[in-house]
Amino acid sequence: MEIQELSSAFAALETRVEKTVSQQSDLKYQLNASKLKSIKGKTQRSPAWDIVVAGLALIVTGGFVAGNLNELQRSPITAIPAMIVYALCILTINVSARQLILSSELDYSKPMVETQLILAKLRKLRVRSTQWIFVSAFVLWLVFPILLGQMLISPKFMLAMNPAWIVGNIIFGLLMVPVIDWIMIKSKYSNSIQDELAGKDVREAEEFVKQIREFQAV
Amino acid sequence: MKIFGVAKSSDQACFEALLRDHRRIILKVVSGFAWQPDDQQDLAQEIRVQLWRAFPKYDSKRTFSTWMYQVALNTAISWSRQAKLHKLRFAEVELLNEIPANPQPEDDDSHLLYKLIEVLDELSRALLLLTIDDRSHIEIGEILGISPGNVATKISRLKAKLRLEVASTNLTEK
Numbered sequence: 249m250e251i252q253e254l255s256s257a258f259a260a261l262e263t264r265v266e267k268t269v270s271q272q273s274d275l276k277y278q279l280n281a282s283k284l285k286s287i288k289g290k291t292q293r294s295p296a297w298d299i300v301v302a303g304l305a306l307i308v309t310g311g312f313v314a315g316n317l318n319e320l321q322r323s324p325i326t327a328i329p330a331m332i333v334y335a336l337c338i339l340t341i342n343v344s345a346r347q348l349i350l351s352s353e354l355d356y357s358k359p360m361v362e363t364q365l366i367l368a369k370l371r372k373l374r375v376r377s378t379q380w381i382f383v384s385a386f387v388l389w390l391v392f393p394i395l396l397g398q399m400l401i402s403p404k405f406m407l408a409m410n411p412a413w414i415v416g417n418i419i420f421g422l423l424m425v426p427v428i429d430w431i432m433i434k435s436k437y438s439n440s441i442q443d444e445l446a447g448k449d450v451r452e453a454e455e456f457v458k459q460i461r462e463f464q465a466v
Numbered sequence: 467m468k469i470f471g472v473a474k475s476s477d478q479a480c481f482e483a484l485l486r487d488h489r490r491i492i493l494k495v496v497s498g499f500a501w502q503p504d505d506q507q508d509l510a511q512e513i514r515v516q517l518w519r520a521f522p523k524y525d526s527k528r529t530f531s532t533w534m535y536q537v538a539l540n541t542a543i544s545w546s547r548q549a550k551l552h553k554l555r556f557a558e559v560e561l562l563n564e565i566p567a568n569p570q571p572e573d574d575d576s577h578l579l580y581k582l583i584e585v586l587d588e589l590s591r592a593l594l595l596l597t598i599d600d601r602s603h604i605e606i607g608e609i610l611g612i613s614p615g616n617v618a619t620k621i622s623r624l625k626a627k628l629r630l631e632v633a634s635t636n637l638t639e640k
Binding site for chain 2: 255258262266268269355358367452459464
């Protein structure tokens with residue numbers, strides 16, 4: 249079968265597809281039905297929200313640190329939760345901003361190789377940020393209630409807590425990360441979040457980037 | 467025209483007219499990337515929506531068909547990759563239901579065509595569609611984002627691969 253023969257076989261195929269596709273020709277209906285379905289929309293909504301939340305957390309934490317600077321300086325250990333929240337917020341804003349920049353560069357009317365590379369990078373970044381949130385949630389969740397207690401009661405609230413309990417929780421969180429990761433990989437009924445946490449989607453995106461690079465090369 | 471919800475009716479009329487004139491491009495791209503009727507409808511809809519979204523940025527100095535191919539192929543590849551992930555996730559459910567991969571082929575040519583398309587990755591599929599549509603190497607290069615020289619090399623490799631595939635399919639059937 250040569251290209252010419254392929255071409256006529258394809259024409260027959262197109263005629264068949266036309267019958268299926270022409271059943272849905274009302275553009276207005278399609279636009280309304282697809283408002284929430286846009287690929288670009290899906291990738292843009294979440295990072296913007298993440299930036300807002302992280303920005304608010306940064307402002308609130310900053311207010312707490314500024315208001316209790318003397319007390320935190322007297323006992324530097326009590327400043328650790330605020331510093332960790334600061335670092336997490338800055339990291340979140342950084343990753344989300346990068347996602348937004350990539351999303352804004354996304355243009356389906358640009359050459360295929362260029363657009364698909366941006367999409368693959370975007371997917372990789374999104375999966376990596378999900379993995380990061382997952383790991384930090386298990387290991388560092390304790391920081392948030394401690395900081396809340398410091399804000400509501402006193403910066404010394406942390407000193408009243410049992411250090412063994414804090415360390416124990418962090419170690420438990422660290423141990424849980426590989427366990428959950430293993431469960432995700434072995435999980436029979438997979439879904440998108442599980443795939444992201446297990447890194448399957450990253451591997452898939454990396455493989456596609458490799459394919460695109462090979463396609464670009466002569 | 468730039469805001470999605472408040473497009474002028476004249477823009478929409480112009481867009482619909484262009485879409486009608488070039489509807490075969492959508493059919494061709496859909497034929498190369500989706501085989502189930504539901505999938506074909508879904509992909510055709512997604513392509514039309516992405517075309518409409520990209521339309522405000524369309525530069526009338528460019529050939530409409532080239533621009534349309536770029537949007538349609540980018541949409542189809544993204545759609546196909548999402549569909550592939552979805553199918554991998556629900557592979558076991560689909561196996562239970564015993565849904566055939568390609569229920570549509572009715573004749574030998576279509577059957578062989580599906581088999582040939584299946585072995586190609588998304589980027590090569592795009593190249594095949596453009597080659598079948600008799601687009602020039604320059605235009606294919608513009609759509610795909612590679613040089614015309616590279617297009618020529620890729621087409622000859624694609625032809626060789628297809629010939630091999632046809633030969634092996636014929637041997638298997640004998």
